[in-house]
Amino acid sequence: MNTISTRRGPAHKIGLGLVGGLSALALTACAGSTDTGAGDTSSAEASTVTLVTHDSFNVSEDVLAAFEKESGLTVKQVAPGDGGALVNQLILTKDAPLGDVVFGIDNSFATRAIDEGVLEPYTPAGLADTAAQYAVGDGELTPVDLGDVCVNVDHAWFTAAGIPEPVTLDDLTEPEYKDLLVVTNPATSSPGLSFLLATVGAYGEDGWEGYWSKLKDNGVKVADGWSDAYYVDFSGSEGKGPRPLVLSYSTSPAFTVTEDGTETTTGALLDTCFRQVEYTGVLAGAKNPEGAKKLVDFLVSDAFQADIADNMYMYPADADTELPEGWAEFAPLSPSPFEVAPADITAHRDEWIKAWTSTVIG
Known part of the structure; x- marks a missing residue:
């Protein structure tokens, strides 16, 4: 089986x-x-x-x-x-x-x-x-x-470290979050491409590459697929990896709820999402x-x-x-996910992936 x-x-x-x-x-x-x-x-x-x-x-x-x-x-x-x-x-x-x-x-x-x-x-x-x-x-x-592809956060890690949790995409480029984020490669991962599109929607044609340059400088790690990012690198999963920020889904925190059902140990940053x-x-x-x-x-x-x-x-x-x-409490959809017109995705997807690869992977 x-x-x-x-x-x-x-x-x-x-x-x-x-x-x-x-x-x-x-x-x-x-x-x-x-x-x-x-x-x-x-x-x-x-x-x-x-x-x-x-x-x-x-x-x-x-x-x-x-x-x-x-x-x-x-x-x-x-x-x-x-x-x-x-x-x-x-x-x-x-x-x-x-x-x-x-x-x-x-x-x-x-x-x-x-x-x-x-x-x-x-x-x-x-x-x-x-x-x-x-x-x-x-x-x-x-x-x-x-579902909404969003950055997820390990609440316990940030509480223990005494660092405020990030909220926005811009926050992820700040020095206090250096080497804390793992995402997936948009060339090999559909969540990864969704997150790339979120940044295109947020910063536009003239700004998204600059945003990724900042993430790279801030130590973002890139995994090939979601499973490696979540189960190997993320500190809030069963693998207890070293990074407390991971690209996942807004629904993921519904499955890290404590045994008494009163709270979840992880959360989704709903200001970082793209709807998949x-x-x-x-x-x-x-x-x-x-x-x-x-x-x-x-x-x-x-x-x-x-x-x-x-x-x-x-x-x-x-x-x-x-x-x-x-689900209403622990797995909400983002009220305002970033959007990119389907025609623009069709016209520019391969171009954006190549530009992302050049910017982030080199």
Whole structure:
């Protein structure tokens, strides 16, 4: 059984009942394939649908089992990495797709995936109006969840050090916060790209590179992916790393609540956020396109939407879904996240990533 940790908060590991890693490719089936020389497709193969996702997809075993029983499908998983790595792999393998369905492309990479032709249009029936407002393209991507990417703070560390916690992006460049912040690389991490976009939204075309120069001078550390940043470098996670400031989500503090439920040991800086939306879609060239559509339907269903908050620490795209107790207090969305127009992301994403790499990595 494959067990995968989340990206949003402390270890909250639940078995997926899915086959992880690229070995799942061997189990991916052709549903009704007519390829010459392929041979007859067995019923077991025809009932397999492969989900390509980031390395922190999570779903309750009973919710997944109910879908598999009702649909007659067996869900297999391929997880090539963080959200940024996911899109890169989909593009590199589009002539021989890794699976049938993708989940985890976010709004910072969405147009890249669409423009590269890795997706087939499909709009599931019954998509909630609150989800439909986030749709992009011509039906290639369906919104599933959303959350705010924000800097998180370890309250206990700052209390012990006698240093006031930062509040704004500008604060993070001040000398008292030198060598305290770890972020993720926007070239390899979707949260990292979201945070880069937050700085573009905050400082504009003429100011964001200068801001990152200040962060670099102030000792910012860059990790390839969220898991390393949160579980290895962050002092407020189970790894008890050396840095009390980490790029994460506004929902992460809901999962560092004390046993008595009265407070949380970490917090999100809501003046540093960019809103991330995650999507699902049918992959072009899917071997089981009908099974793929059923899996997309499942990801926007009431059962899966109700499972998102506890397992992936994101807000369900269907705003009518009941949220866990305590989220209003410990996992609020930012009242005013920084924004960048989708057309500007499309036009400048690669340029911004290259400029960021030159400025921060050298």
